[in-house]
Amino acid sequence: MRYYIKKIVSLIMVLFLVILLTFLAFQVIPGDGALAKLGVDATEEAIEALRESLGLNKSIPARFVDYFKGILHGDFGISYQYDQPVAELVAARMPATLGLALISILLIVVVSLPLGLLCSKKENGTVDNIITLLTQTLMAVPAFFLGILITLIFGLTLRWFMPGRYVAPAEDFGAFLRYMIFPATAIAVPKIAMLVKFLKTSVIRELKLDYVRTARSKGNTDRAVLWKHVLKNALIPVITFMGMVIADVLAGSIVIEQVFNLPGLGRLLVVAIGNRDYPVVQAIVIYIASVVLIINFIVDLLYQKVDPRIRLQ
Amino acid sequence: MEAAKKLLELNKVSVGFPHRGGMRPVTENVSFSLHDGEILGIVGESGSGKSVSMLAVMGLLSGNGKVMDGSIRFYNKEQPEEYTELNKLLKGELRQICGNEISMIFQEPMTSLNPVMTIGAQVEEMLTLHSTLPREKHKEEVLSMLSEVGLSEVEKLYDKYPHQLSGGMRQRVMIAMAMILRPKLLIADEPTTALDVTIQAKILKLLKKLQTEYGTSIVLISHDLGVIRSICSRTVVMCEGRIVEQGKVEDIFERPQEEYTKRLLAAALGKGEIIEKREIDYQLAPVVKAENYSVFYAEKPKNAQQLGSTLAERLKSIFAGKIRREVVRGVSFEVYPGEIVGIVGESGCGKSTLIKGLAGLNPLTEGMLTMEAKHPQMVFQDPYGSLNPSKTIGWLLTEPLRLHSIGTKEEQRQQVLEMLKKVGLSEEYYDRYPSTLSGGQRQRIAIAMAIMLKQKLILLDEPVSALDVTVQEQILILLLSLRKEYDLSYIFISHDMNVIHRICDRVMVMYHGEIVESGKTEEIFERPQHEYTRKLLKARL
Numbered sequence: 006m007r008y009y010i011k012k013i014v015s016l017i018m019v020l021f022l023v024i025l026l027t028f029l030a031f032q033v034i035p036g037d038g039a040l041a042k043l044g045v046d047a048t049e050e051a052i053e054a055l056r057e058s059l060g061l062n063k064s065i066p067a068r069f070v071d072y073f074k075g076i077l078h079g080d081f082g083i084s085y086q087y088d089q090p091v092a093e094l095v096a097a098r099m100p101a102t103l104g105l106a107l108i109s110i111l112l113i114v115v116v117s118l119p120l121g122l123l124c125s126k127k128e129n130g131t132v133d134n135i136i137t138l139l140t141q142t143l144m145a146v147p148a149f150f151l152g153i154l155i156t157l158i159f160g161l162t163l164r165w166f167m168p169g170r171y172v173a174p175a176e177d178f179g180a181f182l183r184y185m186i187f188p189a190t191a192i193a194v195p196k197i198a199m200l201v202k203f204l205k206t207s208v209i210r211e212l213k214l215d216y217v218r219t220a221r222s223k224g225n226t227d228r229a230v231l232w233k234h235v236l237k238n239a240l241i242p243v244i245t246f247m248g249m250v251i252a253d254v255l256a257g258s259i260v261i262e263q264v265f266n267l268p269g270l271g272r273l274l275v276v277a278i279g280n281r282d283y284p285v286v287q288a289i290v291i292y293i294a295s296v297v298l299i300i301n302f303i304v305d306l307l308y309q310k311v312d313p314r315i316r317l318q
Numbered sequence: 319m320e321a322a323k324k325l326l327e328l329n330k331v332s333v334g335f336p337h338r339g340g341m342r343p344v345t346e347n348v349s350f351s352l353h354d355g356e357i358l359g360i361v362g363e364s365g366s367g368k369s370v371s372m373l374a375v376m377g378l379l380s381g382n383g384k385v386m387d388g389s390i391r392f393y394n395k396e397q398p399e400e401y402t403e404l405n406k407l408l409k410g411e412l413r414q415i416c417g418n419e420i421s422m423i424f425q426e427p428m429t430s431l432n433p434v435m436t437i438g439a440q441v442e443e444m445l446t447l448h449s450t451l452p453r454e455k456h457k458e459e460v461l462s463m464l465s466e467v468g469l470s471e472v473e474k475l476y477d478k479y480p481h482q483l484s485g486g487m488r489q490r491v492m493i494a495m496a497m498i499l500r501p502k503l504l505i506a507d508e509p510t511t512a513l514d515v516t517i518q519a520k521i522l523k524l525l526k527k528l529q530t531e532y533g534t535s536i537v538l539i540s541h542d543l544g545v546i547r548s549i550c551s552r553t554v555v556m557c558e559g560r561i562v563e564q565g566k567v568e569d570i571f572e573r574p575q576e577e578y579t580k581r582l583l584a585a586a587l588g589k590g591e592i593i594e595k596r597e598i599d600y601q602l603a604p605v606v607k608a609e610n611y612s613v614f615y616a617e618k619p620k621n622a623q624q625l626g627s628t629l630a631e632r633l634k635s636i637f638a639g640k641i642r643r644e645v646v647r648g649v650s651f652e653v654y655p656g657e658i659v660g661i662v663g664e665s666g667c668g669k670s671t672l673i674k675g676l677a678g679l680n681p682l683t684e685g686m687l688t689m690e691a692k693h694p695q696m697v698f699q700d701p702y703g704s705l706n707p708s709k710t711i712g713w714l715l716t717e718p719l720r721l722h723s724i725g726t727k728e729e730q731r732q733q734v735l736e737m738l739k740k741v742g743l744s745e746e747y748y749d750r751y752p753s754t755l756s757g758g759q760r761q762r763i764a765i766a767m768a769i770m771l772k773q774k775l776i777l778l779d780e781p782v783s784a785l786d787v788t789v790q791e792q793i794l795i796l797l798l799s800l801r802k803e804y805d806l807s808y809i810f811i812s813h814d815m816n817v818i819h820r821i822c823d824r825v826m827v828m829y830h831g832e833i834v835e836s837g838k839t840e841e842i843f844e845r846p847q848h849e850y851t852r853k854l855l856k857a858r859l
Contacts, residue, residue: 224415
């Protein structure tokens, strides 16, 4: 119980710090929102009036209090560029980004775990050698390049999907999935390669330990030794790594969204940066930081579940 | 038990491991047999092939090891007149026998249990694998077996994890697991080596009891001749992959035939003859003087009481983190020039903590401490883990000189080469890596490293416990000659009363963080005062 309280309290504190730091960082950048919105050609008076109405003339602490209060109500300010609440803009882009992330994560987990185990079963066997060669190669391929290749092969040549024709999940969920599987693969493949390698190393390390010999001496089959005894132990370090991968994927794949023309957060971010749309950029930065923090939090909890040795400390 | 049935027979068994494309044998022509209901000891130093031979019986050889030649015959349950050739069985057939008819316990109870599975689940797995007992009876059976091996509060224990248990308890769990199916044969590979002496004796007693009750035959592998003598009826002596001698325990121990056995016996059971006596001048100023000296550990509070009663206090303690626990409680002692003071006591009594305090490795201390040596040096138990594997011996040995900027590069090199010679190693070791050295050689390096700075006080934490008896002997002699050469004083921690007797001038007995008894070695051994000291001496086999 203590452990959970401690973890939750520190999570909240760090989230607060993230919001504060993001806010401060944007105060340092020269040129404020009023200028960004009206452009350099606007009159001094017009800019000043807008500053007043946006509350930009208040002191920094006062503005932070306003901003923080807003966040607590789900209000991240108004986009300079679209004149819409930032929260709405972000919410509208969420399905594409989250959908992409979830499908990628599913792919990563479903493919990498069995492959990793398969490799470790017979180190330096044919299967292992082939998979190792593949993972070595695929790890080195950047996701966007893979995206281009996939578009070329499956989109333009095989015509399994129409490049650039994203379908919203609300419109036709099946079509959404059929489209998303391709960008998701582009994201997943390099990560799968890394995870397979990591899991394999972990399992092989575990297989050398004493308790495995004990399990064998009891008359367990090789398969039972692997699944009942080794897997849980081997997953302990993998969980951390997996957490990093998942946080990375959830935080958005800006480039892949560009390549596949997905209306996701990544695209929103790129456009917002170009237009100095600070409220939007700020909100997305907070989103990304929070995702990483929350995933880490979940990883810590999972760790505890899997490894009883951590519970006592 | 004359003409008792043979249970297991090894006939000219050679086990080999792959090496540079071929197979390299590690045991050759190992032949012995085990009778029904007997306890057979296999004794030998590390690398003698004693464990490998028995692992081969169960098909547990690691890294593609194989039985290259010979046969391993085991009694056949279905046809009592016939034997099963274990080394010819298919994997699946052998698995039927493993755990069920032959089971095994290992040296390291700390690592031999699965850390993420509960005790109950691990013991129960045996039943799931082999027993026809209905599932709902499993737990009951596990609980009764756990109490049978002398564990208490078995209901609670059932849901605990291995790390929550002491070493002795874990070994009992291993035994419960191995014995729950009443196997015909139990192989115990150094079952007591990692345990405290007082617990060792209890575990051996338990094995003996199970053997009498269930008629289980036991093969007991040990490097410790005392252990072998205490419960075995016959013994096999192995050296470098061959059997040197075998026979009844009395014969082997009283009238050893072979030179190797004699040497082994002399080193191990010399009843701790004093190697060399030396008069200590107690009028001189002591090199260490501790008065009311305490050492603490910072640890997180464990129970609610320590956390405080009010919510605010608890919240505070959650974030405040650590409290101090007194591990060594106000001890007072002196060590005089040239003296070797032994510290004995069971694990957790604070003996290592005490010398870590002296060495400055633990800053949480209280009380008076006057020491002549500014940087007393330490030698640790595990010569494998305590030398950095990525550095050469020369680099390791010059490090203390480099850290204290003593001499030029060339002078440092000369000093190290001289020191190598002093600890009995040739100059060529300068450029070698620790991994190419044996345990004894590594311990020599560790000792050399401790002496490099020419500090008068050396702290030795179980320096010979991980070594084979014949190597132990050499290291003890080395320590004595270095004491003379460099005028050193040692504080010498050991759990082995024989070793203490052999080289220490005085002994301090620690129990629960206090020195409960101290005095001249002979006095302590002849007239132990404290209850715990008597127990220690009695546990000496």
